[in-house]
Amino acid sequence: MLLVLHATLQHPAILRLIGWCNRRWMFLGSVFLVYAANEEYALTYASPRYYPLMRWSPWIAGVLRQNGRWALMLVVSSTERDFTNPASHRHLTALVEEVERLRRLVGAPQKTFAGILPGVLARTGILTDSPEAEVTLVAIVQAEQQVREATGYAADVPVIILGGRGFIGKRLVERFTSYGRNTYSVDVIDVASNPWPAHLTGQPAILINVTRKTALRAYIPHCWPALIILNEVYPEPEPEELAALTRIGAPVYHLVGVAGTAFPRFPKAYAGAIPCCAAQHHPKLRAVIRRLG
Incomplete structure (x- = not known):
């Protein structure tokens, strides 16, 4: 399913169409970037053969719905060790820029990041605002x-x-x-x-x-x-x-x-809600x- 989403929805023309519809009807409120906490969580998103492709490049992984509004979920295969490595600063910057590009294309008012990412981005000066x-x-x-x-x-x-x-x-x-x-x-x-x-x-x-x-x-x-x-x-x-x-x-x-609801739903202790x-x-x-x- 991840491959299908990446090959179809992630095409710029499709994203622009979503953005046109969203600016008219405002159904999509956010884009959200998630990463896997460990190998067990990672396997719920993709098989290991695709991890190198997704390390710093976000792929569309699903949708969330909360209080009547939708969010688009993105996923990367990079880990907390990657995020906290000083040598990854340029990769982190490029990742945030890519999430921002996708946010603009679909016309969502906000972008948010999972786990330790908001703190890392604030500490490194890559992002100053944090709606999370x-x-x-x-x-x-x-x-x-x-x-x-x-x-x-x-x-x-x-x-x-x-x-x-x-x-x-x-x-x-x-x-x-x-x-x-x-x-x-x-x-x-x-x-x-x-x-x-x-x-x-x-x-x-x-x-x-x-x-x-x-x-x-x-x-x-x-x-x-x-x-x-x-x-x-x-x-x-x-x-x-x-x-x-x-x-x-x-x-x-x-x-x-x-x-809220997530499709696909989150694994293990996170099932039944959205982060x-x-x-x-x-x-x-x-x-x-x-x-x-």
Whole structure:
């Protein structure tokens, strides 16, 4: 299917036709670039023989629908290691330019990027705007409220932001602090200024994970049964991590994304929603969570 989409829809004449129709009827609100977190995820998009062709060249991979509007999904086979490699700067720049070209052709108002890409693009100065950030913040705040309501925790329960110095983490700390919540930033980049709040041990609290996929594992020994973990990181925690948290008795919830439909649907823990970073601003935006383990 990926080959069919690439050979047909990605033709400039077809994209211009889509753009003409979209400017008239405004059904397509965004283009969204996704990448695979690992080999298992990558195999849901394409076979390995096509990875070299898709490494820095986005291919159309599907469509998303949320709150009555559509988005076009693009995919690349490059990885987080590629994105964070300083030698990849020119490739990243060209990738963003290509996504922008496609956005203009189809007449979509916005373009968004998955995973760590918004932070990498902001840090390298390739992009200064980030529509993903605000939508992700709204979804996380909603998800945290849903977790509290599901577990009966009070509205003023302390919040620990794992990755509080990151692209989303900084904004999340500011957001919860502005709500008057006791908010603790934990970050491996600056442990001295962002230490683990050991004084909360044993008390009801919520840990929101918004850092790199490997960071949660290091903090599992510090967790306790009354600490609820809400994971926003892509991909979801590994089975060994879930097993370790289950032994401790700490419940784990995963922010699947925002209520919407995807064709083809997203794999594994992301099925049944669309990623927060792919969502478009809407007053009826609704976060979708799932308990893991």
